[in-house]
Amino acid sequence: MRSDGLDVLIRIKASRDASLTFRRSCREGICGSCAMNINGVNRLACITSLRDLGPQIRIYPLPHMPVVKDLVPDLTTFYAQYASVKPWLMAQTPAPPDGERLQSKAEQEQIDRPAACILCACCSTACPSYWWNSDRYLGPAALLAAYRWIIDSRDEATG
Numbered sequence: 001m002r003s004d005g006l007d008v009l010i011r012i013k014a015s016r017d018a019s020l021t022f023r024r025s026c027r028e029g030i031c032g033s034c035a036m037n038i039n040g041v042n043r044l045a046c047i048t049s050l051r052d053l054g055p056q057i058r059i060y061p062l063p064h065m066p067v068v069k070d071l072v073p074d075l076t077t078f079y080a081q082y083a084s085v086k087p088w089l090m091a092q093t094p095a096p097p098d099g100e101r102l103q104s105k106a107e108q109e110q111i112d113r114p115a116a117c118i119l120c121a122c123c124s125t126a127c128p129s130y131w132w133n134s135d136r137y138l139g140p141a142a143l144l145a146a147y148r149w150i151i152d153s154r155d156e157a158t159g
Contacts, residue, residue, distance in 0.1 A: 008050065008057075021068075
């Protein structure tokens with residue numbers, strides 16, 4: 001039997017409170033849907049082992065965001081800020097005949113870690129500057145996305 005935070009929430013919903021609302025999808029820590037605050041730390045519920053949390057567990061929605069319901073934060077502003085950095089490849093020159101803009105292994109390795117962000121919002125909702133200035137400060141996730149495209153050798157918009 002699984003013993004992660006998401007499994008407990010699923011059991012509570014099935015046996016105690018069918019109205020309990022939370023996001024979930026992959027159960028593998030790769031989609032970011034189940035991000036929430038567990039015992040004071042922003043985490044992914046699906047990969048948070050209950051054994052590591054102690055006898056008392058407190059679960060809250062991600063902090064400093066409007067709450068849609070229960071453990072579901074409103075991520076509208078978060079995603080708008082992400083979109084504002086134009087997180088996609090921008091090129092002026094036509095694509096090569098084979099349709100792919102290739103990179104060397106070293107160029108790819110340079111963007112591997114920044115590109116691994118799953119947009120769970122854990123970092124942004126843990127950042128005091130984001131809490132107090134989210135109208136002016138895009139937050140760590142959006143800035144990481146911007147950096148990822150700035151260093152991408154195929155992107156021509158950032159030169």
